[in-house]
Amino acid sequence: MHERFGKAYRVVDEREVTEIVRQVVERTLGLKSSSAPSSSSPKSPPKKGATVTIERSLVTERDVMDVARGGEVRVPQGAILTPLAREQAMARQVRIVFAGMGENGRVAPDGAPAPKTAPVVAAAPDRTVAIGSDHGGFDLKGQLVTYLGELGYKAHDCGTSSSESVDYPDYAYAVAKLVADGRAAWGIIVDGVGIGSCMAANKVPGVRAAMCYDISTARNSREHNNANVLTLGGQMIGLNLARQIVETWLDTPFAGGRHKRRVDKIMDIEKRFLKAG
Numbered sequence: 001m002h003e004r005f006g007k008a009y010r011v012v013d014e015r016e017v018t019e020i021v022r023q024v025v026e027r028t029l030g031l032k033s034s035s036a037p038s039s040s041s042p043k044s045p046p047k048k049g050a051t052v053t054i055e056r057s058l059v060t061e062r063d064v065m066d067v068a069r070g071g072e073v074r075v076p077q078g079a080i081l082t083p084l085a086r087e088q089a090m091a092r093q094v095r096i097v098f099a100g101m102g103e104n105g106r107v108a109p110d111g112a113p114a115p116k117t118a119p120v121v122a123a124a125p126d127r128t129v130a131i132g133s134d135h136g137g138f139d140l141k142g143q144l145v146t147y148l149g150e151l152g153y154k155a156h157d158c159g160t161s162s163s164e165s166v167d168y169p170d171y172a173y174a175v176a177k178l179v180a181d182g183r184a185a186w187g188i189i190v191d192g193v194g195i196g197s198c199m200a201a202n203k204v205p206g207v208r209a210a211m212c213y214d215i216s217t218a219r220n221s222r223e224h225n226n227a228n229v230l231t232l233g234g235q236m237i238g239l240n241l242a243r244q245i246v247e248t249w250l251d252t253p254f255a256g257g258r259h260k261r262r263v264d265k266i267m268d269i270e271k272r273f274l275k276a277g
């Protein structure tokens with residue numbers, strides 16, 4: 001306790017402030033409250049383990065900082081991560097794993113975690129990613145093909161096969177068609193900026209292409225819009241960011257609920273023009 005101007009007061013440290021904010025947010029959002037100790041209780045030291053399980057419905061940056069760099073935080077399905085928590089996870093290379101998800105954030109068929117060494121050869125359609133690029137995205141596409149294999153996916157390379165000038169709509173269509181036909185679960189297209197390929201892919205019925213330029217847009221396009229094709233700007237982002245975007249995009253499940261109603265309305269617009277034709 002400290003005294004100033006004749007009045008006693010207690011200094012509140014950062015951890016206590018974080019706990020107070022968490023409780024206020026949980027009450028505001030109607031989330032399940034945790035049985036965290038009060039601010040007057042002795043504070044336990046940071047966990048700093050390779051894997052830490054969080055039972056609360058709201059995950060803060062302090063939770064992420066309690067994990068060893070490069071470690072893993074397991075959270076309840078549907079848990080909310082604060083923006084600072086996401087930033088800390090990226091900065092510390094901490095992986096966020098939602099309950100009920102298998103390796104790489106994918107739901108295992110029987111609800112159990114998928115094995116870490118999932119076979120890539122003869123991969124099922126739900127592990128197949130169609131990927132293509134024009135000359136502006138050729139170099140990045142090649143590196144992403146390798147990275148997809150490391151993540152346990154089978155990459156179906158639709159070209160181009162060199163850095164010679166080509167027309168991006170041709171390759172955007174090739175990728176989008178495989179997704180629309182069900183021969184690939186996901187599609188990734190890389191051109192110079194990512195805008196043109198996104199426009200072209202979205203002309204294919206059944207495709208919901210999203211151009212993403214950071215982690216937040218990648219996550220949002222999957223969680224809210226159920227995007228099935230990702231477009232990237234090979235001349236706008238570096239390899240490290242591109243890898244993070246791709247992994248986040250593939251890891252993030254569609255939230256459903258009110259978002260499904262809105263995605264259905266998007267697809268209804270497409271159906272109107274198909275009928276009119």
